[in-house]
Amino acid sequence: MKIYLALISAVALTLSACSQEPAAPAASAPSEPAASASAEAPAASAPTAPAASEAAHAAASSADTACQTVVEAGDDMKYNKTEINISKSCKEYTITLKHMGTMPKTAMGHDLVIAKSEDVDGVAKDGAAAGAENDFIKAGDERIIAHTKLIGSSEEATVKVDTSKFSAGNKYEFFCTFPGHLAMMRGSVNLID
Ligand SMILES: [Cu+2]
Known part of the structure; x- marks a missing residue:
């Protein structure tokens, strides 16, 4: 009795093992044409445009008129x-x-x-401490040679710099005092002949 059952289950295992074999090779075949059709299309079109507009930007910004920018x-x-x-x-x-952005000055003020x-570091640190209500400028900060007000989306601000405040032998920089912006928003101010 036990032997008989063991034999049957052995046969059943063998049968089921065998029955899978013919199915396997059939499954892999028909997928090929679909794969080659989808591979080509979406790669080629986009990435040239931004480079061109950046070049135009650079050309415009280098054409500074005397005594203003x-x-x-x-x-x-x-x-x-x-x-x-x-x-x-x-x-x-x-x-x-x-x-030039769309964000308000509370989120992305400059x-x-x-x-x-x-x-620079001290002015920015004290500016951040002065808070948004003071446009991130410490009142009466004598280290500041000139500054604009803080602006947001689509606004502009003008400042007139008294160039007699620059003295030879010092290095000067321009920068943004909105908290967290100093690392990204900082450049040199050069006095040229
Ligand atoms: Cu900024």
Whole structure:
């Protein structure tokens, strides 16, 4: 009795094992044409356009008129310039900051502040501590040579810089005092002949 059952189950196992074999090779065959059809289409089209618009941007920003310039900043937390070159012949230099982004100044506000390089960290830190109600500028901060107000989406602000405040032998920078922006928003102010 036991032997008989064991035999039957052994046969059943063998049968089921055998019955799978013919099915296996059939399954892999018909998928090939579908795979080759879908592989080609979506790769080629997009990535050339942004490079072209960046080049146009760079050309526009290098054409500074004497004694004034425009600096743009957007939701990407960057100025469109890494340096501002001020001719020593300018008694006064006008900088206009434009916010090109869509975010409000409470979330992505920008200003443009000028100070000596060694004062930048302190001005930004004290500005952050002064808070949004003070546009992130410490009142009466004598390290600040000039600053715009804080602006948000589609706004602009202009500041006139008294160039007699620059002295030879110092390095100057422009930067944003909105908390967290200093690392991304910082450039050099150069006095040129
Ligand atoms: Cu900013």
